[in-house]
Amino acid sequence: MIDGVIALYIFMLAAFTGYEVISRVPVILHTPLMSGSNFVHGIVLVGAMVALGTADTTPMRVIGFLGVFLAAGNAVGGYVVTERMLQMFVAAGQKKRGAAK
Amino acid sequence: MSSHTLLALSYLAAAFLFIVGLKRMSSPLTAVSGVRWAGVGMLLATAVTLAFMGGVPQVNLLLVIIAILIGSVLAWVSGKRVAMTDMPQMIALYNGMGGGAAAAIAALQLASGSESNVTHAAIAAVGGFIGSVSFSGSLIAFAKLQGLIKKTLRFGGQKLVNLAILLLTVSCGVAVVSGIHADMMTVTLFFAFALLLGIAMTLPIGGADMPVVISLYNALTGLAVAFEGFVLDNAAMIIAGTVVGAAGTLLTQLMAKAMNRSLANVLFSNFGDSSGAAASSVTGTQKAIEASDAGVMLAFSQKVIVVPGYGMAVAQAQHKVWELCQLLLDNGVKVRFAIHPVAGRMPGHMNVLLAEAGVPYDLISDLDEINAEFETADVALIIGANDVVNPDARSNKSSPIYGMPILSADKAKNVIVIKRGQGQGFSGIDNALFVLDQTRMLYGDAQSAVGQLIQAVKAAG
Numbered sequence: 001m002i003d004g005v006i007a008l009y010i011f012m013l014a015a016f017t018g019y020e021v022i023s024r025v026p027v028i029l030h031t032p033l034m035s036g037s038n039f040v041h042g043i044v045l046v047g048a049m050v051a052l053g054t055a056d057t058t059p060m061r062v063i064g065f066l067g068v069f070l071a072a073g074n075a076v077g078g079y080v081v082t083e084r085m086l087q088m089f090v091a092a093g094q095k096k097r098g099a100a101k
Numbered sequence: 102m103s104s105h106t107l108l109a110l111s112y113l114a115a116a117f118l119f120i121v122g123l124k125r126m127s128s129p130l131t132a133v134s135g136v137r138w139a140g141v142g143m144l145l146a147t148a149v150t151l152a153f154m155g156g157v158p159q160v161n162l163l164l165v166i167i168a169i170l171i172g173s174v175l176a177w178v179s180g181k182r183v184a185m186t187d188m189p190q191m192i193a194l195y196n197g198m199g200g201g202a203a204a205a206i207a208a209l210q211l212a213s214g215s216e217s218n219v220t221h222a223a224i225a226a227v228g229g230f231i232g233s234v235s236f237s238g239s240l241i242a243f244a245k246l247q248g249l250i251k252k253t254l255r256f257g258g259q260k261l262v263n264l265a266i267l268l269l270t271v272s273c274g275v276a277v278v279s280g281i282h283a284d285m286m287t288v289t290l291f292f293a294f295a296l297l298l299g300i301a302m303t304l305p306i307g308g309a310d311m312p313v314v315i316s317l318y319n320a321l322t323g324l325a326v327a328f329e330g331f332v333l334d335n336a337a338m339i340i341a342g343t344v345v346g347a348a349g350t351l352l353t354q355l356m357a358k359a360m361n362r363s364l365a366n367v368l369f370s371n372f373g374d375s376s377g378a379a380a381s382s383v384t385g386t387q388k389a390i391e392a393s394d395a396g397v398m399l400a401f402s403q404k405v406i407v408v409p410g411y412g413m414a415v416a417q418a419q420h421k422v423w424e425l426c427q428l429l430l431d432n433g434v435k436v437r438f439a440i441h442p443v444a445g446r447m448p449g450h451m452n453v454l455l456a457e458a459g460v461p462y463d464l465i466s467d468l469d470e471i472n473a474e475f476e477t478a479d480v481a482l483i484i485g486a487n488d489v490v491n492p493d494a495r496s497n498k499s500s501p502i503y504g505m506p507i508l509s510a511d512k513a514k515n516v517i518v519i520k521r522g523q524g525q526g527f528s529g530i531d532n533a534l535f536v537l538d539q540t541r542m543l544y545g546d547a548q549s550a551v552g553q554l555i556q557a558v559k560a561a562g
Binding site: 004007014017018022027029030035040041042044047051059063066068084089 | 112115119120122123124126127132135136137139140143146147150151154157158161162164167168169170171175176177179180181183185188189191192194195196198199201202203204205206208209210212220236315316319322323326327329330331333335336337338339344346347348349350351352355356440442447449450452453457465467
């Protein structure tokens, strides 16, 4: 179990990590990166799964079902569009290297 | 090893993979591997969670699997199909879904009454509030960018109304958390007001500010996920959510700074309907040019700087633009692309489109790198950009965009502007660049106008 103060430590360290990881990103990657971080918070899926698992009435199952559905959309959609965008950068880089030869 | 330890270790691995993935996404060369690393982390966390759900009722397990399948397939298909130019609204949509999921978790926690701990209930409520605002706000942002909502709703006293909704949400939240009115009705009202607040906050924000808003909601969803992670005792959610919250906040600040506006200003100033004061300051007439003349001008230049904007994205003209530039490069013309940080609808939006068309990175420069070079350029070719090249931002104190860093296209010897018509741009501000002596307007859809330029350059070369 995560104790309150430990949770605050995790929160603080993760916040610094997020800040540091992003601070050196070139402008050209801002949109893919926003999309990538959008994918990462798709981890809400595991929470939604656990929450639906404990639902015991029909209205709660409906809300839980919606939660899992939305979270799965966040994770999968976020992944697909991020990968598509980033693949274009690879393609463009290879073309450039090809032209330089 | 107990099953709980295994679950915790897999979440630790997932959190590690997310951070490594984001780190690798911050360089063009390793970016694709970055999203794949993060993807592995997501699969791992999901699979292990599912594997440990053996103890839950069968019907719930079945619902979990069905919901994952439906959500995944819909998102997969829509994500694969969406055009590159429509990326911003898709990101807004997926982001909103994440916020909605966080809100759903909060709703279950609060409604079940399983949170006897007031601190936990309060954290669940805050996360649910943020998630709900992010959910409905992102959906409005999506609808606006998709063109489903064309009007920007504004009325007198709007801020007071929003404040009232906020107070109602907070009081419902307090009632639920403190246990005074922890019934279904109050919980429902709490979420209804929070969703309404997201809608009311986003409706008056103009389209030009959407990049900042989407980025903000992205950061908010991250925070909401982190809060729900606290409640569920889930370290992966806390870490991933917080990392995204911090990164998204930084990204939002970078964007707001690029527009020289504070976040509060974006959210509360009703930017974009203040054209009245600025309109009078732009005097003079726009001078049109034929594509054939513009083509000759380009073909016989030494140096051309291309400034793409949202107009290029709307017309899907990025491939034509690159074709034109390759033609010019073959003719010995130096070609550069100048990208304003907030050109288009998201930071880096133009870079994604140019990368799609195959433009090499070394031809693309951002604001600081390129601004001194406009003085040496024979032609600045503006393709569907407007506010980011408006010299009023430098000189006219009454202009709503005064102080925003701009691309100094007005310093070029000649300026050719491709624009659909004589009207104002997205923000509704008149552009002083368009009436300068050295500026010529090439009216038309960016796709067809650039096509005509290609023909003209071929004829001239």
